[in-house]
Amino acid sequence: MHRAIPAATAALFLLLSALGTASAATGAPAFADRFHDETLRVDYFHTGAAGEEIVALDRVHRQGTWAGSLVHLVDCLDLGRYLAVATDVASGEVIFSRGFDSYFGEWATTGPASEGVRRTYHESVLMPLPKAPIRFSLEARRADGTMAEVFAQEIDPAAVEVRRDPAPADAVVVEAAVAGDPHACLDIAILGEGYTAAEAGKFDRDVRRFAGILLGQEPFRSLSGRLSVRGVMVPSQQSGCDEPERGVHRNTALGCTFNSLGSERYLLTEDNRALREVAACVPYDVVSLMVNHTRYGGGGIYNLFNTFTSDNQWSPYVFVHEFGHGFAGLADEYYSSSTAYNDFYPRGVEPRERNITALLAPGGLKWGDLATPGAAAPTAWPKAEHDAADAVYQQRRGENTDLIAKLMRGGAPQAEVDAALAAGEELSLVHQQELDAWFAKTGLGGIVGAFEGAGYCSEGMYRAQLDCIMFTKGLKSFCAACTRGIREVAATYTE
Numbered sequence: 001m002h003r004a005i006p007a008a009t010a011a012l013f014l015l016l017s018a019l020g021t022a023s024a025a026t027g028a029p030a031f032a033d034r035f036h037d038e039t040l041r042v043d044y045f046h047t048g049a050a051g052e053e054i055v056a057l058d059r060v061h062r063q064g065t066w067a068g069s070l071v072h073l074v075d076c077l078d079l080g081r082y083l084a085v086a087t088d089v090a091s092g093e094v095i096f097s098r099g100f101d102s103y104f105g106e107w108a109t110t111g112p113a114s115e116g117v118r119r120t121y122h123e124s125v126l127m128p129l130p131k132a133p134i135r136f137s138l139e140a141r142r143a144d145g146t147m148a149e150v151f152a153q154e155i156d157p158a159a160v161e162v163r164r165d166p167a168p169a170d171a172v173v174v175e176a177a178v179a180g181d182p183h184a185c186l187d188i189a190i191l192g193e194g195y196t197a198a199e200a201g202k203f204d205r206d207v208r209r210f211a212g213i214l215l216g217q218e219p220f221r222s223l224s225g226r227l228s229v230r231g232v233m234v235p236s237q238q239s240g241c242d243e244p245e246r247g248v249h250r251n252t253a254l255g256c257t258f259n260s261l262g263s264e265r266y267l268l269t270e271d272n273r274a275l276r277e278v279a280a281c282v283p284y285d286v287v288s289l290m291v292n293h294t295r296y297g298g299g300g301i302y303n304l305f306n307t308f309t310s311d312n313q314w315s316p317y318v319f320v321h322e323f324g325h326g327f328a329g330l331a332d333e334y335y336s337s338s339t340a341y342n343d344f345y346p347r348g349v350e351p352r353e354r355n356i357t358a359l360l361a362p363g364g365l366k367w368g369d370l371a372t373p374g375a376a377a378p379t380a381w382p383k384a385e386h387d388a389a390d391a392v393y394q395q396r397r398g399e400n401t402d403l404i405a406k407l408m409r410g411g412a413p414q415a416e417v418d419a420a421l422a423a424g425e426e427l428s429l430v431h432q433q434e435l436d437a438w439f440a441k442t443g444l445g446g447i448v449g450a451f452e453g454a455g456y457c458s459e460g461m462y463r464a465q466l467d468c469i470m471f472t473k474g475l476k477s478f479c480a481a482c483t484r485g486i487r488e489v490a491a492t493y494t495e
């Protein structure tokens with residue numbers, strides 16, 4: 001029996017058809033026609049330098065229930081520097097695609113990579129388990145924004161080589177907040193890193209603490225009935241993680257390390273296989289690695305993973321900020337900090353990220369419908385004053401960081417190291433308090449416009465509001481552009 005389609009739904013039907021979006025409304029085959037309710041994980045190695053990349057298949061796995069949507073199967077967001085595509089071999093129809101960023105993609109923008117130094121990174125793509133053979137392909141975004149295929153291989157999900165590894169026997173699972181059916185919920189996995197078996201109780205408390213932080217932050221608070229947070233850890237032999245510049249090397253379950261890509265606070269892991277084996281214990285759409293540590297640091301790569309440390313004064317902020325990267329593909333809105341990237345946002349190209357603009361979007365300001373009536377674009381703000389104060393702070397912060405590394409590598413007395421660490425935290429706190437007071441004094445906090453300075457670029461790149469959790473430290477609000485970007489991505493998991 002056919003149901004009558006209301007006019008509004010019919011309009012949506014036409015819109016979705018025009019966008020080529022797979023949905024029940026488009027008349028595309030239902031999920032159950034194409035897929036089993038299980039997850040297919042495709043592991044591969046991503047190798048190369050700037051301007052060259054080689055992808056080679058590693059292993060294919062079947063694991064657990066499919067956590068993602070049953071209707072949003074073909075990517076409609078167009079975020080990320082890569083796109084994974086599954087095409088049904090028999091019909092030639094694209095049955096699944098997903099945009100993402102990769103560790104390799106960041107490597108390719110570094111100085112050494114531009115000089116031809118090659119590295120290899122292990123990566124995974126998750127999709128629902130197809131019922132028939134697929135052509136699995138990867139597309140990479142070129143400088144002009146268009147996509148080009150860099151890899152393709154046929155995969156038969158029924159092949160005997162497809163692995164079905166049991167979950168790690170020593171995994172600890174914490175169900176901090178379970179909202180319901182994973183297909184209609186945003187499922188977040190928080191993986192414990194650098195927690196020993198004796199610290200399982202701390203892991204449990206930390207997972208629940210950070211679940212509460214995310215669920216208390218808009219726009220996630222509004223999604224609380226559709227947002228699940230589960231924790232998983234396998235015990236690490238030692239607490240903490242690697243800090244190479246400080247001479248600290250630890251044996252931990254997920255291999256997280258500071259100084260990733262040469263950046264002091266950048267906390268990532270290259271041990272993707274270990275990460276995926278642990279994460280497979282729970283259904284997940286997004287994975288955050290919680291590192292049992294007091295040091296400031298983190299990272300977030302769109303649809304790959306996020307990291308944060310558990311016990312720094314800024315940990316709640318770092319968790320939410322990195323989640324913005326990893327979940328919604330938001331850009332950093334800061335621009336003064338030293339980063340390892342060259343050409344992260346090619347000049348003359350409008351970035352895909354929803355929260356920064358080069359003012360090159362067709363049709364005017366990218367978030368023009370959110371802008372404060374009468375606000376000019378660009379929006380005037382006392383940038384020179386901000387930048388002068390920031391330069392002084394960055395200088396002092398750099399000196400403190402160098403001092404800590406020197407003391408620790410040189411085996412200085414612990415009291416001396418602790419004093420330098422405490423001085424660094426105090427410096428950071430006082431700076432942010434002064435900055436927050438300065439923001440308030442400008443009276444520009446409520447304006448949505450185009451503020452110059454964003455995405456590591458001091459000039460020619462703009463953010464929507466004076467401040468945002470993607471700009472400066474503190475458990476503060478997402479700006480209007482970020483908030484909409486998060487809601488847009490969340491809808492692909494919950495609607």
Ligand SMILES: [Zn+2]
Binds near residue numbers: 469478480481
């Ligand atoms: Zn923002």
